[in-house]
Amino acid sequence: MVPLNFSALHPAAFTLVGIPGLEEHHVWISIPFCLMYLIALVGNSLLLVVILSDRRLHGPMYLFLGMLSTTDLMLSTVTVPKTLGVFWSYSKTISFESCLTQMFLIYFIFVTESAILLAMAFDRYVAICHPLRYGTVLTHSVIGKIGAAAFSRSFCIMFPPIFLLKRLPYCGHHIMPHTYCEHIGVARLACADITVNIWYGVVAGFLSAGLDATLIAVSYAAILRTLFRLPARGAHLKALNTCGSHLCVIFLFYTPAFFSFLTHRFGHSFPKHILILFANLYVIVPPMLNPIIYGVKTKQIRERIAYVCLGMEKGRWMLG
Numbered sequence: 421m422v423p424l425n426f427s428a429l430h431p432a433a434f435t436l437v438g439i440p441g442l443e444e445h446h447v448w449i450s451i452p453f454c455l456m457y458l459i460a461l462v463g464n465s466l467l468l469v470v471i472l473s474d475r476r477l478h479g480p481m482y483l484f485l486g487m488l489s490t491t492d493l494m495l496s497t498v499t500v501p502k503t504l505g506v507f508w509s510y511s512k513t514i515s516f517e518s519c520l521t522q523m524f525l526i527y528f529i530f531v532t533e534s535a536i537l538l539a540m541a542f543d544r545y546v547a548i549c550h551p552l553r554y555g556t557v558l559t560h561s562v563i564g565k566i567g568a569a570a571f572s573r574s575f576c577i578m579f580p581p582i583f584l585l586k587r588l589p590y591c592g593h594h595i596m597p598h599t600y601c602e603h604i605g606v607a608r609l610a611c612a613d614i615t616v617n618i619w620y621g622v623v624a625g626f627l628s629a630g631l632d633a634t635l636i637a638v639s640y641a642a643i644l645r646t647l648f649r650l651p652a653r654g655a656h657l658k659a660l661n662t663c664g665s666h667l668c669v670i671f672l673f674y675t676p677a678f679f680s681f682l683t684h685r686f687g688h689s690f691p692k693h694i695l696i697l698f699a700n701l702y703v704i705v706p707p708m709l710n711p712i713i714y715g716v717k718t719k720q721i722r723e724r725i726a727y728v729c730l731g732m733e734k735g736r737w738m739l740g
Contacts, residue, residue, distance in 0.1 A: 430586070431594040433515045434606075438506045439700075440597040441693045450507035453700070456708045457500040463711030464489040470724045477720060480558040481547075484540045485714060487567060488669075491533040492707035498525045499703045503599040519601040520582050526602065526703065527578045530677070531628045535570035537670055538632040541639040544663050549646045577624050584617050597692060599700055625681050633674055640667075665717040669710050676702035 438446050471477045471486045502522070505511035514522070546557050581603050588610035598605045607617040643663065680698045683690050715721055 429589040430516050431590055431592065433513045434519050434594050434596045434601070434609075436502075436506045436512050436514060436599060436601075437595060437597045438512075438599050439693050439696045441691075446507040446509075450504055453500060453507070453704065454504060456704050457496055457504075460492060460496045460704065460707040460711075463715070464493045464707060466725060467711040467714065467721070468493075470721060474724050477724065480543050480554075480563055481540070482721075483560075483563050484536060484543055487536045487570075488533065488540070488710060491529050491536060492710055495526070495529045495533065496704055496707040498522060498529065499600045499700075503700060506599050514601065519606060520585060523585075523601040523603055523606065524578055524582055526600070527581070528574045531574040531577055532570050533673065534629040534632040535573060536567075537666075537673060538635055538639075539566050539570070540666050541636040541670075544666060545639040545643055548643050548663075573628070577628055581617070581620065581624075584620060588612050588614065588617075598696055600703075602699065621681075629674065629677065629681075633670075633678075636670060665714050668713050668717075669706070672706045672709055672713075673702075676705065 437443070439449065442449065467489045468486055471482050471489075499522075502511070502514070543558060547554050550557070585603070585606055588607065589612055590609055591611035593609040593611065596605055596609060603617065603621050604614075607614040640663070676698055680695065680702055683695055683698070715725055
């Protein structure tokens with residue numbers, strides 16, 4: 421029996437169209453995307469420098485925030501440079517292997533970031549509901565294990581789609597109406613039944629981000645129940661303030677992601693350009709805004725950033 425040659429079933433490369441119907445406006449659309457990417461790079465890099473350079477910021481909350489900034493940098497860097505290349509007509513082609521690699525990294529980082537947001541919710545739960553046990557529960561060893569578990573789970577969930585896409589025949593179809601490679605977008609180019617791909621994506625999404633979002637909601641329900649039992653009103657406001665940044669980040673992360681995830685699979689009546697725009701927004705807007713939110717709402721980080729910026733300005737003045 422002649423073995424099946426999978427390399428003959430798929431094209432050597434795909435051509436990324438960008439945002440269908442808005443090709444004439446790609447250059448103008450690229451301007452805010454480029455600015456958002458630069459803000460994301462500077463903001464998350466600065467946040468990482470601040471956290472790593474100050475021992476006072478090596479507590480659990482800040483270590484999780486450092487992980488979040490790392491994943492934000494990775495998520496935006498994996499997608500936005502290629503998107504800008506498509507917008508500028510500089511590089512619209514992507515090899516089949518590179519496409520699968522980009523797809524894997526996007527979802528791997530996304531699922532990891534979802535797990536980190538869950539870990540941050542657990543951190544707030546322990547800090548508010550069990551403050552006396554905070555130091556013994558969230559040790560550096562436990563934080564390391566949480567990070568390792570997040571990476572391991574993401575790898576196990578997102579590795580199978582590579583084989584699910586490689587098994588499909590594409591019959592020469594290579595024009596992809598998107599700015600980057602995503603699972604269902606690639607699968608829909610195949611000239612075969614993709615039911616397995618669709619349902620794997622749905623199950624994987626709900627067992628990762630969906631489960632994480634549910635557990636985050638349970639954590640905050642427990643936090644609210646604890647807060648209502650506190651006699652002092654000032655304690656309520658202080659505790660809620662520590663959760664405010666995290667809640668904003670959760671909203672920014674899950675809202676566009678779930679909208680894009682569900683409409684790509686079930687919202688066939690939505691205009692294609694709206695779906696592609698949302699798919700791009702959820703990989704760049706949260707990475708851009710997360711460091712701003714934490715920089716504004718967290719006093720320790722705000723003070724440290726001001727100190728670093730003041731030191732840089734003083735150094736430039738002395739050199740001048």
